[in-house]
Amino acid sequence: MKRKLLQLILLLLCITSAYPVYSATEKGQKEAETYKHLETFANVLDLLQKHYVDKVESSDVLIGAINGMLNSLDPHSSYMSPEDFKELQEDTRGSFSGIGIEVTVRDGVLTVVSPIAGTPAYKQGVKAGDQVVRINNISTQGMTLPDAVKILRGNKGEKVAITIRRAGLNELLNMVFVRDIIPHHSVIAQKLEKGFHRIQITSFQATTTRDFKKALRKAAKDGVIQGLILDLRNNPGGLLDQAVQIADVLLESGVIVTTRGREKENDMHFEAHPGKVRYTFPVIVLVNGGSASASEIVAGALQDHKRAVILGTRTFGKGSVQTVVPLPNGAGVRLTTARYYTPSGRSIQATGIVPDMIIPYEEKEITGQGSAPDIRLREEDLPHHFENNGYEKIDEQGQKKKKKTRSKNLAVNEISDRLAKDNQLHAALFILKNMASTLQKH
Structure with a gap:
């Protein structure tokens, strides 16, 4: 790889010396400027190899140069070594x-x-x-x-x-x-009260939509779903197609998100479609400063279509789309290729989704895998931002029933504890019950 890079630099330098610089066109001027910078890069590399105090590995320097080049663009474009690229693939697989x-x-x-x-x-x-x-x-x-x-x-x-x-x-x-x-289970479901459920999505992975639908089916078997809290707090994002599909589950029609990049022919337009199951229960989406990217796509779509009430604090504000391009050596490049826009046409880049109801998180200890305190760092702060065989004896059945009851009581206590310590979740459930009550009256 390094040899190919060096050969490319030398080839460009040969071209520069063989063809004089003309200012006939703007394109020619830009090409000439690029060649000059490449010549400077080759000169600096030569100096390092000859005179730096310690021996310099060309491969390390060249990778550093690639990182520097991408880091100068925006906070989300980056070079991934073969090891990093493999870890990214493992993360998305779950x-x-x-x-x-x-x-x-x-x-x-x-x-x-x-x-x-x-x-x-x-x-x-x-x-x-x-x-x-x-x-x-x-x-x-x-x-x-x-x-x-x-x-x-x-x-x-x-x-x-x-x-x-x-x-x-x-x-x-x-x-x-x-x-x-x-x-890494990206979907965590929890029954708060009869008819009212919380589904937390921790990130958008390849199986997120499948697991989300499974959680909804399980909740429905327990009785009519009267209301849902979709918890996207501290969800850093993930796969765009999964965010679109999650929004599609809760929407019947309309635009979910559009992406616009430099190459207009690659712009994308995603719309919701009627599903086999129609969900009409009220929804509250919990967000905070750690909700980013794909989380903001879901929250923005549900907010613009007035399908959900967004509650919490302003989101991170990452309104850009990254494309991962694999390289021949097993490495990869994450490149920002487009900006995305909510159904109403607004870009949330560096501004985030402003909740319909702003309720700051009170910093109290939460047991288990809960939401951490609101992360203050946002996109705008980043540089360059852009889970009975039926044959037990009667006494064994009685023992099993007691164990189930004890387990159920523990679950109830855990929910009560969480509601007492998570003020945003407590507020969301209170509002959700009122919304459901209003719907029933009508």
Whole structure:
């Protein structure tokens, strides 16, 4: 790969010297300017190889140059090494090997957004808001998010150690985990009360729409669905087609989203279609500053069509579409190719979706896999933003029934606890019940 790149630079330099620069056309001027910059790049590379204090690997320098080129465009265009590209594919398929925490960089510190239920991190008590200061005795100060994720992930059965700083504790916590396969379920369904359900989508993956429909069918078997809370808080986005299909489930007709790029023939227009099952129950969508991209597509479509009430805080504001292009060496390029617009024609780039009802999240501890406090960093802050065989004996059946009742009581207590600690969810359920009551009266 590096040899091909060097050959390309040399070829361009030969062209530059063979053909004098003319200013006859604007195109000619731009080409000449490009050749001059390539010549400068070749000269700098030559200087590094000859005079830099340490030996320079050309491949590292060239990859760095590619990264720099893409990073200068916008925050979402990037080069992915073969390893990074493979991880991206694993994420969209829905599983990976690691310890089971979602992390972000907040105020320059690697911070836990949420532990994933049932994973090594969850079982050992990692909490939302924990600051990861070291991974395998390597300081995370100045470490990029992709680099941190790369160290946290690894082969199943291997150990990884992290050091945590937790609010309220004077001493650091040292934890050792054994990596395991993390099934990243993007759809989490929960019955709040009879007829009222919450479905949380944590990201938009290849199986999200299938799992969402499955959750709705399961809810309907329990009785008529009177109202739905679609929780998109801290959902960073994912696959565009999955966002469109989720919106299509709840809409009968109309535009969902349009994309417009530099090449007009590649512009896309997505519309809703009547489904086999028609859902008419009221919907409330929960969003916050961590709701981005595909999440904003769903929220924007449901808001513009007045199909749902959007509740929470202003979303991230990522109104651009990225296309992942695989390269011959197994690497890939994520390139911003279009902007997307809601059904009313508005772009939410750097502005986000403004909720119909603005209710800030009150920072209280939430048990289990809940929503983390609202993330303040948004698109506009980024550089260059653009889950009976019937033959048990009677006494065994009685025991099973008691166990089920006990399990049910635990679930009820968990829901009550969540509603008490999550003010946005509590408000959404209160409003949803009133909306359902109003519909029934009419």
